[in-house]
Amino acid sequence: MTIAQSIVGFSTDGGRPVDDFYITPPEATKALLAVEKFGPRIWEPACGDGTMSRTLEEAGYKVTSTDLHSHGYGVSGVDFLTSWDCPRYDIVTNPPFKLAQEFAEHALNVADAKVALLCRLAFLEGQRRKTFFEAHPPRRVWVFSWRVSMWRRGEVTGKGKMMAYAWYVWERGYRGEPMLGWL
16 A cells, blocks of 8 residues: 555555545534534434534534444434435535535435535535536535544544545525635
8 A cells, every 4th residue: 555545545455445434523523613503403424433423412413313334323224315205404424525526416405404514625626516516506615724634434543634624515595606714
């Protein structure tokens, strides 16, 4: 495995982890909550080990936590991308990055009022996403002024601060230009 692969969380066979599971450190969620308010009920559809869910609950939100895979928290076996009979809650999640646009598209269809996704800053790039962002502009993009450590399956390796991240926040019905801010 190359140094670059170990930094970005590739598995030893050269590919990304099958479930694309990276734990969101509490400080990343707390930074979002310092600048955004949500409805009283939140759905965290990629809850992993529950770190983000617990941080949201500590802030007073009622959180429904699900995940496609079992990581010891929430209800497993729930495929967010095929869930239509779901709660009309605000959605806050760190989606599998390879499915970030699909998560955003589906969340915008099923969320009550707001969607917040933690994604790489590079999520802004790409022709396909340009079309998506033109049709569904985020209300705000909150860029981290520090590098957030995302550890593959919670494995702290001494590396992990190579990627730039941002919170992308959509509000139902918003059609203006996105606001850019820093955390």
